[in-house]
Amino acid sequence: MTRSALVLGAGMVGVSCALALQKRGFAVTLVDRREPGRETSYGNAGVLAASSIVPLNNPSLYAKIAGYLGNRHPALNLSWRRAFRQPGWLLRFLWEARPSQAKARIAALQALTADTVERHRALMAEAGVSHRLRETGTLKLWRSEAGHDAARAEHDFLKRHGIESQILDRQGISGVEPGLKPIFPAGLFIPCVGSVDSPGAVTAAYAALFAERGGRIEQAAVTSLARHRDGWRANTASGSFEADIAVVALGPWSGDLLKPLGIDPWLDVERGYHRHLAPEAGASLSRTVYDVDGAFYMAPMEQGYRITSGVDLSFRDAPDDHRQIDGVTAAAREAFPLGEVVGETWRGARPTLPDSLPMIGEAPRNPGLWLAFGNQHVGFSTGPITGEIIAALACGEKPPIDPTPFRPGRYIR
Numbered sequence: 001m002t003r004s005a006l007v008l009g010a011g012m013v014g015v016s017c018a019l020a021l022q023k024r025g026f027a028v029t030l031v032d033r034r035e036p037g038r039e040t041s042y043g044n045a046g047v048l049a050a051s052s053i054v055p056l057n058n059p060s061l062y063a064k065i066a067g068y069l070g071n072r073h074p075a076l077n078l079s080w081r082r083a084f085r086q087p088g089w090l091l092r093f094l095w096e097a098r099p100s101q102a103k104a105r106i107a108a109l110q111a112l113t114a115d116t117v118e119r120h121r122a123l124m125a126e127a128g129v130s131h132r133l134r135e136t137g138t139l140k141l142w143r144s145e146a147g148h149d150a151a152r153a154e155h156d157f158l159k160r161h162g163i164e165s166q167i168l169d170r171q172g173i174s175g176v177e178p179g180l181k182p183i184f185p186a187g188l189f190i191p192c193v194g195s196v197d198s199p200g201a202v203t204a205a206y207a208a209l210f211a212e213r214g215g216r217i218e219q220a221a222v223t224s225l226a227r228h229r230d231g232w233r234a235n236t237a238s239g240s241f242e243a244d245i246a247v248v249a250l251g252p253w254s255g256d257l258l259k260p261l262g263i264d265p266w267l268d269v270e271r272g273y274h275r276h277l278a279p280e281a282g283a284s285l286s287r288t289v290y291d292v293d294g295a296f297y298m299a300p301m302e303q304g305y306r307i308t309s310g311v312d313l314s315f316r317d318a319p320d321d322h323r324q325i326d327g328v329t330a331a332a333r334e335a336f337p338l339g340e341v342v343g344e345t346w347r348g349a350r351p352t353l354p355d356s357l358p359m360i361g362e363a364p365r366n367p368g369l370w371l372a373f374g375n376q377h378v379g380f381s382t383g384p385i386t387g388e389i390i391a392a393l394a395c396g397e398k399p400p401i402d403p404t405p406f407r408p409g410r411y412i413r
């Protein structure tokens with residue numbers, strides 16, 4: 001008998017879960033209050049982050065923290081209101097940065113990100129959007145001479161983990177990206193990293209592929225989730241959807257439907273912004289670049305050059321605070337000839353658990369309720385493997401990587 005699945009949330013993670021379950025014969029309904037790929041999976045930098053194996057809360061955070069507290073560093077904006085009102089998550093996030101955790105955390109992230117380009121390449125071919133994929137690597141850049149040591153240290157670290165990179169000086173950088181202004185004395189070129197020119201369009205194309213293969217997409221806001229006979233029911237203002245299993249892939253909103261069930265996943269958010277700028281005539285980049293001292297990504301996108309900001313640790317739904325994105329826009333202009341701003345400034349929220357690893361697996365004490373969220377800074381990259389893990393576990397198959405580090409039971413009791 002065909003088993004049925006409800007996937008709640010049509011961002012990169014939910015769409016990937018829907019495709020993976022469908023491939024295993026489930027009759028899948030994908031539900032989102034918006035069209036697929038219009039939230040966090042729309043606004044990211046589109047980097048297929050095969051080398052992002054160190055979480056933000058690694059042991060070096062302790063040395064940097066004093067420099068962040070005055071909110072003068074573009075990498076981090078901390079809302080003191082949030083810090084005082086909800087100190088628990090922040091303290092646990094800091095606690096998880098302790099050195100004893102680093103090795104296992106890095107191994108888990110490397111397993112999750114290692115074949116992101118291969119997985120997306122295959123899906124993009126199936127969805128007919130291969131033209132959106134760039135396999136041109138990424139460039140990490142430093143503005144001061146101290147960057148030479150930092151680039152060397154990162155090169156050696158990546159090498160120990162089997163990831164190739166190339167240290168560059170000023171001349172080498174302009175050889176790789178002649179369009180950049182010569183303000184960077186040191187750089188690191190990482191060839192295995194890929195990128196796309198529109199993460200929202202890629203997510204939408206994967207959803208269209210799911211629909212083409214017979215999947216059902218419903219646009220509705222889910223108001224609650226409940227057990228129903230041997231399965232699950234998602235309620236909306238105008239009706240409900242029922243299935244044998246349910247997958248919660250609501251990104252930064254995942255906790256909203258789980259808490260009323262008595263499930264607190266310890267999910268919070270790291271907000272971020274983007275802004276598009278038109279390049280000056282004749283200026284172009286062939287890959288994403290990350291300015292370490294400026295703390296921004298610059299990504300060539302369909303809409304223009306997308307500048308993404310660092311982390312804004314404010315309440316998820318607090319009003320925008322444009323100080324960081326204004327600062328990095330000015331810094332980006334120093335690095336590359338940029339003209340006018342195109343369109344509106346976008347705000348999103350990276351869904352993050354205190355240990356910076358996603359939650360992928362069945363909810364304790366809730367058979368048939370699967371959790372797939374918390375992919376923090378690498379959720380666009382790691383959506384497809386998250387979907388494969390969920391679908392394999394739901395079918396009793398061996399997942400593509402060891403799912404133990406991502407088990408919901410590490411936070412949900």
Ligand SMILES: Cc1cc2nc3c(=O)[nH]c(=O)nc-3n(C[C@H](O)[C@H](O)[C@H](O)COP(=O)(O)OP(=O)(O)OC[C@H]3O[C@@H](n4cnc5c(N)ncnc54)[C@H](O)[C@@H]3O)c2cc1C
Nearest residue numbers: 011012013033040041044045047222251272378379380381
């Ligand atoms: C500035 C920035 C830059 C980033 N850069 C990168 C990058 O370069 N590479 C990378 O890999 N990752 C990047 N990320 C992270 C990445 O974007 C996220 O981890 C990823 O998009 C999360 O995907 P998701 O499917 O979990 O969530 P989402 O894409 O947010 O999807 C959740 C969906 O749930 C829906 N939803 C919510 N509540 C309800 C409800 N009640 N009923 C129905 N539907 C609902 C929403 O409409 C949404 O479509 C970045 C993030 C930010 C903010």
